[in-house]
Amino acid sequence: MSLWIMLALTSLGSYGLKLAGVSLPGSVLNHPRVQRTASLLPPAMLTALTVTDLFDVSGHYSVDWPLLAGVGAGAIAMRLKASLVTVFVVAIVTCALLQLIA
Amino acid sequence: MGELTRFPPRDRDERSIDSDFPERAAITRAAAGIGVYAGAFGVTFGAIAVASGLSVLQAIVMSVVAYTGASQFAFVGVLAAGGSPLAGLSAALLLGTRNMFYGVPVTQVVRPRGLQRLWTAHFVIDETTAMAVAQRDSRAGRYAFWATGISLYSLWTVGTVAGALIGSGINTSAFGLSAAAPAIFLALLWPQLSRDGAPTVAMTAGLVSLILIPITPPGVPILAAAVVAAVVGASPARATVAKKES
Incomplete structure (x- = not known):
């Protein structure tokens, strides 16, 4: 039940943030420090999400080599300016193949 | 509304739908392309959500109501790592604050009035904002916003349904799916x-x-x-x- 409540709050909250964005006067959101914080939130959090996906298993350090290699292969594809879908397919296929071998 | 001066005033009179503009076909193609990749990510989200402990219905509700990919992946990612739903909520909403700031440029292009804000808001995400602001004038921008928003929303939702159903039927961990979420996070991180x-x-x-x-x-x-x-x-x-x- 708690999962349903949190999921509903996340979903409605996500919509609420969007609605606030199109409803609030631009001057509120145009404050430089507010904008700067907002623009730094995604890079900071996406890095943390990547790090925890790669090294965190229920609060313990753990490395899954096929996973790490898959994401690494995706990162290489990204550096070669591959499209988002290609990056994604390269990561999944590399990981799956290495899981099969391991 | 001083922001409106960004666009030539004549633009305000060019709102008739039947008058065509040259970029229309190119925008439609780009929007369809974005929809296809959204569909693929939707399948991934559905499968990962179910593997993280969400029911099929919960996964679909998230995509229909929240409709913001990175936050949804963050929510189920925190759950999958053993985190509490409250931690998942906080991470998802903090990541979702960027959509609030997209409201400023989107409003300048799309110019929703009154109640129109209620449904315009739902479509304000990374891709629609990028497509809307990339156009030469606000008429093309408005078209880009709605074409991208509708294509992405429908395929993201259909993808989620398919992914959640597939994920509840078979064990997806054998298909390298664990690499999908971090690869998506990394790909989203890169341009930032x-x-x-x-x-x-x-x-x-x-x-x-x-x-x-x-x-x-x-x-x-x-x-x-x-x-x-x-x-x-x-x-x-x-x-x-x-x-x-x-």
Whole structure:
């Protein structure tokens, strides 16, 4: 039940943030420090999400080599300016193949 | 509404739908392409959501109502790592604040009035904002916003339904799916790193979250990254330094 409540709050909250964005006067959101914080939130959090996906298993350090290699292969594809879908397919296929071998 | 001066005034009179504009076909193609990749990510989200403990219905509700990919992946990612739903909620909403800031440029292009804001808001995400602001005038921008928004929303939802059903039927961990979420996060992160001060903040946030993994409950390392962003973002001294560097 708690999962349903949190999921509903996340979903409605996500919509609420969007609605606030199109409803609030631009001057509120145009404050430089507010904008700067907002623009730094995604890079900071996406890095943390990547790090925890790669090294965190229920609060313990753990490395899954096929996973790490898959994401690494995706990162290489990204550096070669591959499209988002290609990056994604390269990561999944590399990981799956290495899981099969391991 | 001083922002409106960004566009030539004649633009306001060119709102008739039947008059065509040259970019229309190109925008439609781009919107369809974005929809296809959204469909693929939707399948992934559905499968990962179910593997993280969500029911098929819960996964679909998230895509229909929240409709913001990174936040949804963050929510189920925190749950999958053993974090509490509250930690998942906090991470998802903090990541979703960027959609609020997209409201400013989107409003300038789409110009929703009154109740139109209620449904326009739902479609304000990374891709629709990028497509709307990339157009030459606001008529093309409006078309780009709606074409991208509708194509992405429908395929993201259909993809989620398919992924959740597939994920509840078979064990997807054997298909390399664990690499999907971090690969998506990394791919979303990449273009963000060109921003002022972003590489330093990202590296600090990554290091802080890595150190916190064995110390704090799951989910907290991600929230700590938000604190790093807030501290740097709100500090006037750091802002000046970053400007000098660029």
